[in-house]
Amino acid sequence: MTTTLASAVKPRAEDSFAISFAPLSLEEIYAKSDDPANGAVVIMSGVVRNQTDGKPVIALEYQAYEPMALRIFYQIAADIRLSTSDVNRVVIHHRTGRLQVGEISVLVAVGCPHRSEAFEACQYAIDTLKHNAPIWKKEHWQDGSSSWVSIGACETSTQNC
Numbered sequence: 001m002t003t004t005l006a007s008a009v010k011p012r013a014e015d016s017f018a019i020s021f022a023p024l025s026l027e028e029i030y031a032k033s034d035d036p037a038n039g040a041v042v043i044m045s046g047v048v049r050n051q052t053d054g055k056p057v058i059a060l061e062y063q064a065y066e067p068m069a070l071r072i073f074y075q076i077a078a079d080i081r082l083s084t085s086d087v088n089r090v091v092i093h094h095r096t097g098r099l100q101v102g103e104i105s106v107l108v109a110v111g112c113p114h115r116s117e118a119f120e121a122c123q124y125a126i127d128t129l130k131h132n133a134p135i136w137k138k139e140h141w142q143d144g145s146s147s148w149v150s151i152g153a154c155e156t157s158t159q160n161c
Helices: 026-033 066-083 115-132 151-156
Strands: 016-020 040-047 055-064 089-095 097-100 104-112 135-141 146-149
Touching (some): 040 115, 055 089
Antiparallel strands (some): 089 104
C-alpha cells in the first residue's frame, strides 16, 4: 500500500476520524468500528510509556496540523480499501495536548470479516500515520528537560516512535 495525496479523498460515512484534546475511549472506538459483517475488530492503542531509551519520561505533548492530519487519515482508509475491499470500518483518533504516563495517545481500529486482513490493515494504518501525519510529539523528561521527536526520526532510526 502506498499513500498519495494526488486528489482530495472524502471520508466514508461509516468510518470515523478525529484529532481531539479530550481523552480517547476504547469503548467508543470499538463501537465505531463494529459492524454485523465483521468477523474481527483489531484495535491498536498507543499509550504514553514511562521511559524512552532508558530515560524516564513523565509526560508527552502532542501537537497536530489538524486539516492535513485528517486528510492523511482519510487517505490511509482509502488505501486500505484499495488493497482489502472487504474492510467494513476504519477508525483513527489521535489526542493532542499534554498526556501523562498511561494515557492513550492514539487509537486505530479496523473491522473486517477476517482477522488477517484486520491485523494487516491496522498495522498499515498506524505505521503510515506515524510516518506521514503532521503530528508532533514532545517528550518531557523527569529531569525537567524536554525534546521534540522528529517525524523523520521514526523513518531513520530503529527506535519505536
